[in-house]
Amino acid sequence: MSTHSASHRSALRVLIVLLLSVLVMLCLAPDLRRLWYPVGQLGYTTNGDGLVYAVEAGSPAARAGIVIGDSVDVAATPPQYRWYVVGDTWTWASGEQFTFAVVHRGARRIVTLTAAPEASQDALRKTFIVLNVAASVVFIFVGAALVLMRPSLVTWGFFFYCLAFSPGNWEVAEELFPYPGAYLMYALLGVLTAIGITGLLAFSVCFLAEPLSRWRRATLRLLPSVLAIQLALWFFAEYQTNWAGGFPGELLTRLGYAIQSLIAMFALFALTDTYVRARGANRQRMLWIIVSFGVSVSTSLAATLLAIWVPDAPYWLIYGLSLCSIFVPLAFGYAVIRHRVIDVSFVVNRALVYGILTSVLVAVFSLIDWFFTDYLQLARLGTVAEVVAVVAFGLWFNGLHKRVDAFVDATFFRQRHRAQVVLARNAAALPLATTATTLNHVLVAEPVRALSLASAALFRREREGMYRRQDSVGWGESDISALDAGDDHILSLALAEGGPLSLYDYPWRHHGVPTGSAHPVLMLPIVVRQRLVAVALYGAHLHGEPLDPDEISAIAQLGPAAGVAYDHLDAEAMQRENEAMRKELETLQGVIAELQIQPT
Numbered sequence: 001m002s003t004h005s006a007s008h009r010s011a012l013r014v015l016i017v018l019l020l021s022v023l024v025m026l027c028l029a030p031d032l033r034r035l036w037y038p039v040g041q042l043g044y045t046t047n048g049d050g051l052v053y054a055v056e057a058g059s060p061a062a063r064a065g066i067v068i069g070d071s072v073d074v075a076a077t078p079p080q081y082r083w084y085v086v087g088d089t090w091t092w093a094s095g096e097q098f099t100f101a102v103v104h105r106g107a108r109r110i111v112t113l114t115a116a117p118e119a120s121q122d123a124l125r126k127t128f129i130v131l132n133v134a135a136s137v138v139f140i141f142v143g144a145a146l147v148l149m150r151p152s153l154v155t156w157g158f159f160f161y162c163l164a165f166s167p168g169n170w171e172v173a174e175e176l177f178p179y180p181g182a183y184l185m186y187a188l189l190g191v192l193t194a195i196g197i198t199g200l201l202a203f204s205v206c207f208l209a210e211p212l213s214r215w216r217r218a219t220l221r222l223l224p225s226v227l228a229i230q231l232a233l234w235f236f237a238e239y240q241t242n243w244a245g246g247f248p249g250e251l252l253t254r255l256g257y258a259i260q261s262l263i264a265m266f267a268l269f270a271l272t273d274t275y276v277r278a279r280g281a282n283r284q285r286m287l288w289i290i291v292s293f294g295v296s297v298s299t300s301l302a303a304t305l306l307a308i309w310v311p312d313a314p315y316w317l318i319y320g321l322s323l324c325s326i327f328v329p330l331a332f333g334y335a336v337i338r339h340r341v342i343d344v345s346f347v348v349n350r351a352l353v354y355g356i357l358t359s360v361l362v363a364v365f366s367l368i369d370w371f372f373t374d375y376l377q378l379a380r381l382g383t384v385a386e387v388v389a390v391v392a393f394g395l396w397f398n399g400l401h402k403r404v405d406a407f408v409d410a411t412f413f414r415q416r417h418r419a420q421v422v423l424a425r426n427a428a429a430l431p432l433a434t435t436a437t438t439l440n441h442v443l444v445a446e447p448v449r450a451l452s453l454a455s456a457a458l459f460r461r462e463r464e465g466m467y468r469r470q471d472s473v474g475w476g477e478s479d480i481s482a483l484d485a486g487d488d489h490i491l492s493l494a495l496a497e498g499g500p501l502s503l504y505d506y507p508w509r510h511h512g513v514p515t516g517s518a519h520p521v522l523m524l525p526i527v528v529r530q531r532l533v534a535v536a537l538y539g540a541h542l543h544g545e546p547l548d549p550d551e552i553s554a555i556a557q558l559g560p561a562a563g564v565a566y567d568h569l570d571a572e573a574m575q576r577e578n579e580a581m582r583k584e585l586e587t588l589q590g591v592i593a594e595l596q597i598q599p600t
Contacts (some may be wrong), residue, residue: 061113131323146159160192173185264297440564443536
């Protein structure tokens, strides 16, 4: 019975998710029509009170004498035209006519405008339209996938957030249906927005925060009230702006944006609080979400403010800011699905490095193009110079990449850079080690100190073939002191690898070794003349973040250097043994000689 009921719930969940996803995508897809058929525009923009604050030169509005400071008398406008003559004044296609009332310096007059095609769609604008729709598909897909794989209040809340706040454009779909279809579409958007912002609140309060604290439980109890307030404010603002007209339409609009911004800031606070209290890998997961969500909130708010109150803002800036919201579903999906989460600082480092390299390349080509094409007016010579620049950049890319990487590390990630320098110096000094104690310290204590690792241990092969623990940090007395026959497979893999071996990819012991962040995640083989003489085991960072590729490369330098040191120490040990054996032989020979010359 329970299995049958569970299957019904699962089928219902899939149906609801698919229907909502398809519905929202159908509302966003009409924006692609602009790639081939431009929408119509009246050429002016009003605020929530119907006050005109922008008029495009040469537009139908400008030709009709509408100027900044005029106001649209919505109440005196025929009902079928009210929606289209306030706000951004878009229409489904050019050629449509709209009759409405305009108040200019206290005098009311009736005007009739014929919508003109929107500004020409250049390649960049079309690219942004496609990217917006593609980003919306990613938004909805990630949200739907997560709620289907792991249904919970957290994933449902995130799914509705993805539906409501994907960067796609609803405005074209709002003009698709005749009166009163636009009002119904806007009402649907309002319901989704209210549920989405409430879902964001639920997601931020509950994600990785078990058990819930008192203020988090209180926040969950307030969710129905938050939803009701959002719905009431949205519909009141819609009625006042698009039907009744005048004050307080703009006030209600600003109040709605203010409440949404406050909820977003509270969500960011809740996520930050979860990050502060998180331990292990969850801390790094939260950092990914906080960074992406912080970027999304700030850029979305900036895009909204620019679109509403800065009508002359470049379209590419608004589109670019809106697209930054794509980081939220990607980061959340990555944090939920991936068992290992790469350190944020490593990704930021790579982004800066390749961003600088790309900027240098673009600057060089721009300078060449300006100098030869605009200044000297020698386009053919400029083409030759660009080819030469491409070849030179290809030849110098590796060296330039290393220099830029070192510069970024030294400037923005000093602790990481200092750790790599420390390990590199230790690797250079290892062949000069004169005692096994020094060697053990460099292989165990130095990586732990430089990289803030939770554990490290060194197992050295003894003459009987057993690998025994020589030194360790973060290992207890109850943990294994020697490797046994069950470890032969991992040791063979390490010898075959010849370098650091990820214990994520090749799972090792779960018993007899430290747990949590101290659990070994990396094995470093130390090879002398194709013989595995020792292995070093390293845990993750103290807060659970795994080692990133740069840190693994820094540790890898210790392996060959330790091999040289072990070879040197073994040679000295053999030399001392030979010298002791030689002295013992000489002593025995002297004794024998004395016995031979003594009389019987």
